[in-house]
Amino acid sequence: MIRLLHDSTRLQWRVTNVNPGKAIIYMDDSMDPRVMPRQPVNLFAVRHDGKYGLCDRTGAIAGEARFDLASRGTEGLAAVAVAGKRSLMDRLAGHEPKYAWGYADARGQVVIQPQFRACGYFSDGLAPVRAGDVVPEQCRPGNAGFIDREGNWVIPPRYGNARQYTEGLAPVYMGPTRMWGYMNTSHKFEILPKFTDAYSFSEGLAVVNAGTGDSRGTWGVVGKDGEWTVRPKFDRALPFAEGLAPAMPGPRDAAFAERQGQWGYVTTAGEWAIEPRFAGAHPFSEGLGLVADAAGKWRFIRSDGTTALEVDAYVPYPFSGGLAPVAQRSAPERVWGYIDPAGTVVISE
Secondary structure, X not given: OEEEEEEOOOOEEEEEEOOOOOOOOOOOOOOOOOOOOOOOEEEEEEEEOOEEEEEOOOOOEEEEEEXXXXXXXXXXXXXXXXXXXXXXXXXXXXXXXXXXXXXEOOOOOEEEEEEEOEEOOOEOOEEEEEOOOXXXXXOOOOOEEEXXXXXXXXXXXXXXXXXXXXXXXXXXXXXOOOEEEEEEOOOOEEEEEEEOEEOOOEOOEEEEEOOEOOEOOOEEEEOOOOOEEEEEEEEEEOOOEOOEEEEXXXXXXXXXXXXXXXXXXXXXXXXEEEEEEEOEEOOOXXXXXXXXXXXXXXXXXXXXXXXXXXXXXXOOOOOEOOEEEEEEOOOOOOOEEEEOOOOOEEEEO
């Protein structure tokens, strides 16, 4: 039996196998599940007879559902995974299988063989991936780099982590300094590593964390010159989209005293457009923001904060490509499906 559980502290969903003695399987939609694709989703992962396949908005599975895991896809490519064989001892101990990730196209055909430990979304023809066991010289398995649509290394896997390119820059994590910076497509840092955490650019702005080393700081906003446009004052924040960013007030924010631990949305100037009152929030997408109340009920809101659509389901991600993934509350196994902006389930298992 598969159930979907929400980790409200990380805005992350995980697929958990709840049969006794079985492994826990984390299904990340990208290398970092908190990060929405900056390109519209045009491939959707769907499960059929215990395997995953890819489909378009109509729900027609391309080819055969034959993958052990799959994600949504952008630019015509979606990450897919196959599970490695486990020894008898591993199975008895309930150890999680090791997955090799690659990419499949809109026909469901593998175009980049499964070989990576993790894969991200394609954006501007490049995707962040975490290297498998076979790596270029002076690189280590598990390090992050970027590949093109043929699976060739454009930026070798020499970094601790990486997120997707947007607006010509990608957040890259330097393990030795424990800091994030922004790299251009020529493999040069435009903004030197100096942030404890950093998200991809959107609308010329990036949400970053101002901590030092292992110490988590508050979040603020920088421009492409790396200078602050909004000084750090948020306890949590996520990337901008459609002029708004989800944020949680920090001690330096006037809303902190009454709204501590609650999410709202701020403008590019760092002012509250939608006052903090939600237990969870995702960036706006296709005109709607996705929020949750304290009871874990999700709904979509408009930019003025009014409710556009209530959903009697778990909703892990906002709309992209006209569909949003859901896990039905009414079904005990809470299987995956996709809804349209009217709330109609248009793709289901």
